[in-house]
Amino acid sequence: MEQADLKSAIERLRARTPLVHNITNFVVMNTTANALLALGASPAMVHAVEEAAEFVPLAQALVINIGTLSAHWVEAMEPAAETAHARGIPWILDPVAAGATAYRTETARRLIDRKPSVIRGNASEIMSLAGEVGSARGVDSTRGSDAARDAAGRLARSSGAVVAVTGAVDYVTDGERMTGLANGDPMLARVTGTGCMATALIGAFLGAGLDPFDATTAGLATIGIAAEAAIVGANGPGSFQVALIDALYRIDDAALAAGVHWA
């Protein structure tokens, strides 16, 4: 994706203001909604089993994130995913901490059976979903993203989804093509939920009509470029998080000039 393509993708997103339906975790609901609003999408957080599947067709994309899952939430995630797949609404899965407990791994697998368009995780999560054991430690990855490249390819081929494994370098694959992006800043790892935020931004690009591979690349490039703008003048993770939202809002101004760094 060239700088001109990313700029055009962002313009398209802002013109469409896609409604992005999120069934996501408690930790990131506020910051995810603000990131989506800053970039130009319209977020909605709707998770009750009484209405989640009914809400899906109103949206242009669905984000499912298992960060703070529990039984009632899973009951809503599954029919929401099925409705999205049946209606041709793209959806993305964030399998937070898959591999850390049996409940997470099994829930993520059941959701993958509902055919997500994209799966985004860290190395530990993607490796665990591709059948490799012993790489998770809580919600943070113990492995660099390089170590999960093969696992990402296998998971993409078995699931039919575009798979992104994020870290110092972000890799995107559909099981045949593999793209690497090296934008971002280490401070992203010191703010909670920036991975979840990347997932939501990919959802926004899916909702803007990009195909899964391009939406994933655009979402990861966008947060990476915004992070590079946000770190300038930040005094720590608090001010960085504030500046990151500002940078997503102003990304058309200066930040895009830095461009996408291919790995």
Next chain:
Amino acid sequence: MEQADLKSAIERLRARTPLVHNITNFVVMNTTANALLALGASPAMVHAVEEAAEFVPLAQALVINIGTLSAHWVEAMEPAAETAHARGIPWILDPVAAGATAYRTETARRLIDRKPSVIRGNASEIMSLAGEVGSARGVDSTRGSDAARDAAGRLARSSGAVVAVTGAVDYVTDGERMTGLANGDPMLARVTGTGCMATALIGAFLGAGLDPFDATTAGLATIGIAAEAAIVGANGPGSFQVALIDALYRIDDAALAAGVHWA
């Protein structure tokens, strides 16, 4: 409401530090609590069916917001609303995304039967609760607040509540009187939960002992004036949100000088 009246309302609120009981949504719990603390109220978030109704009489006002509703929460909202009404404790309803799903519309209607003192929503929500269909799109309104003035009046007369419909201009009506306020900034729409924050601030003024009409006007004027102070120097929605909390805390200093803009 004149500038002097608003100043006196804020002073009264700060002297009383009303305990405001919130049964609200996951997205805005943190920012709502911080807005209430910044203005001078004492927030509590208590939603379990085991204790919500028991907690109500400890508070000076109750805020019920259906933003991320589910069955267990609705089970607590109803007895809490009934207790508030029975004990003469004022309560305000925020019918987030009413009209978007049947579950939301029905839940909001059942809560309105429990006699809120105030209902605050955007145009789509108020129109849908007044019986007009087809105006909702997720949680954002598809219509300007002007379009919902008649609906607000009808809903006020049928419910007995003061009804506020917020947007570029905020309208407040008890079914006979209608007041318009034109404070605020478009950036409010780029930060999640600023409508919910307005609802909570109205709750704080209810808790300070203002009547529902004046409390609603005071709450909307306060967040609007704070937004006008916060936009100065903001680089985007991230820094604006931080400055908005600061402005609520410092509203006695400079921001009130700008005064209430009548529409």
Next chain:
Amino acid sequence: MEQADLKSAIERLRARTPLVHNITNFVVMNTTANALLALGASPAMVHAVEEAAEFVPLAQALVINIGTLSAHWVEAMEPAAETAHARGIPWILDPVAAGATAYRTETARRLIDRKPSVIRGNASEIMSLAGEVGSARGVDSTRGSDAARDAAGRLARSSGAVVAVTGAVDYVTDGERMTGLANGDPMLARVTGTGCMATALIGAFLGAGLDPFDATTAGLATIGIAAEAAIVGANGPGSFQVALIDALYRIDDAALAAGVHWA
């Protein structure tokens, strides 16, 4: 604890990056996770009954906070606490608003039976758990921390936990020793969840291997010193909260020079 000891405790924490398992409330999940990341720990928020007890042995410390409790959450808190105690993993209880409703007081008592290493609360909460009635008002204390010194000692002796009662002065006791710390800033009381944040930071020092008394002193000294750095240049509680996270991240630079103020 001398300045050199605190510096060494923070260095130890950063070297170990303890995984801190939080079963905490919705209001503070984001800010608690960010405070832990800023200081150098690795937070995880895991509360489902299906996995909470399984997750405990992966962590170096467990934080249980009843701020927005409900039945399903309590079902997970109890086995998680039991697992922590059985495995020798230190755990800390934050009994938010104990005394305000019967449900909270009883839940806190049942959790105390599961042998927390540390209990941290405000004066009202600690006095209520020590058997004194009538001191709670919502989630804020009606009493200064001085009034709860005797109650803290009694609760420490009856529970076997180190007990901290926080306020203008923070007191830490194991039932025999009593230490007072006078760091901090009144603005901490205008930001929601700073007490919960203190609890989580104590959890991080427990996870770094400090004994309960030293971990509690280190956690309270750390947030107090960070607050003193954060208030410089803050325009209100919004910018103070952002600066507080930055200060936790940068505490090795300048803030430690101010040192711990013994009461």
